Amino acid sequence: MSDSLRNKVVIVTGASSGIGRSVALESAGRGATVILLARRKDKLERIAAEAHELSGAPAYAFVTDMSESEEIDATFTEIVKVTKHVDYLVNCAGFGQFGNFIEMNRRVITSMFQVNVLGLMYFTRLIGRLMMDQKSGQIVNFGSIAGKVPTVKSAAYSASKAAVIQFSNVLRLELKPFGVKVMTVNPGPVYTNFFNIADKSGHYVENVQKFMLDPDDVAWQVVHYFGSSKRELNLPLSLALAAKLYNLFPTIGDELSIKFASRK
Template sequence: MDLTGRTALITGASSGIGAAFADALAARGAHLILVARREDRLTALADTLRARHGNDAHVLVADLGLPGAGAALLAETRRLGLDVDVLVNNAGFGSHGDVADTDPDRLTGQIQLNITALTDLTRAYLPDMVGRGRGAIVNVASAAAYQPVPHMAVYSATKAYVLSFTEALWAETRNTGVRVLALSPGATETEFFDIAGESARVGRQQTAAAVVARAMRALDRPSGPGSVVSGLPNIVTAATVGFLPRRLSLLVTERLARGRN
């Protein structure tokens, strides 16, 4: 996928998978719009990537967990005269614990960021991509999207939405020149577990760079899939979980999800 001179907007870009996407896209010649809440992290990353690749890198500080944040971000990129050719909806978070014991505002915040902001930004930037007949949208889902996960019920449900929404969007746009991809990583070496808690960590971790490389290989295929899972164990699990009786699948997942408590 030739990105020379194109502009990529990455949410949750200050670390982890978002920062790895920024590096990979800049290496292919894309200019960057880096979006997250932590200005110091974004500025340091932008400086590093400018020095490494020679690309433009804009820093936009935004809390996408706030209502209306998607519209505000669209307005800001338009004010700056920036056309977005690639959108990476990576911002998101999860929490580990039973619904009855979790702060309701935290659950609402997950839905706002993982679902509402992602949908708003996709809708905001997609029409211009379709009009130009080119572009790409990558929505970061999760291996947790493929089955309900007790003790992470809201997180897995939000990622199931991301997967379903993105695969449907792939079908809607497959003749427009816009590539749409849902990326589903498993446990990854990021700050995700600093927020969700170590008890949410299940399985062998991949590096963020390996996860992003999986996505880039899929985007390089002109008729690529609407979704990919990163990591062989996660691929096997996603492929087989649908064949298990629903109750058995839930019991196994529940045991895995609480195993580190």
């Protein structure tokens, strides 16, 4: 543990579990004041308490459903009461569900976009204004390798993550004149509760074991790049390479994806 983030304020959405939880605790372990958002009050408060114990700095928990714009507004109002300065925003909130697109429930598709894309964009807009005014800050948005490499039964989820990636690319250009940085993190499969919803059969997890990432390792890398000008972090290296090759050879990439990467 270090004091590299002492007196820095880090906001994390989706902080009650998975990568969000790991980013919150990694930041607190480096001395940051953390502001945590998620839907589950009991888990969120436990993580805030753990973060405070690690950092000795304040840790705030705000119960927020990222699919509800009114809740996002209300939380933002509370955030500006406890801090006037935000150094890092890490948007981890999101979920996915696998299945053939034609057969998917439209409510599930809508909900994915409300949380993964629209909630992220709306909250980023509010925090981004603060960062523009202070002429500093960094926004970290979680996309996914799925937003770069197509696999079957993930059309809606992949589309939502592709939207996050492109949103971040444009936002990076718009905020650069104000000294605000934007980084996209695109992980492959991660050992989290994500697959409890996305892959109830368990088949996909079984087939991608060798690519699975530890959320703590992902969080360490994310926090390591706080303050840097890195525009994109793709994990693991093998899937990052696959994404590059797909762009170069999309026809071959489609065939390989069907054969090897679509085992859901």
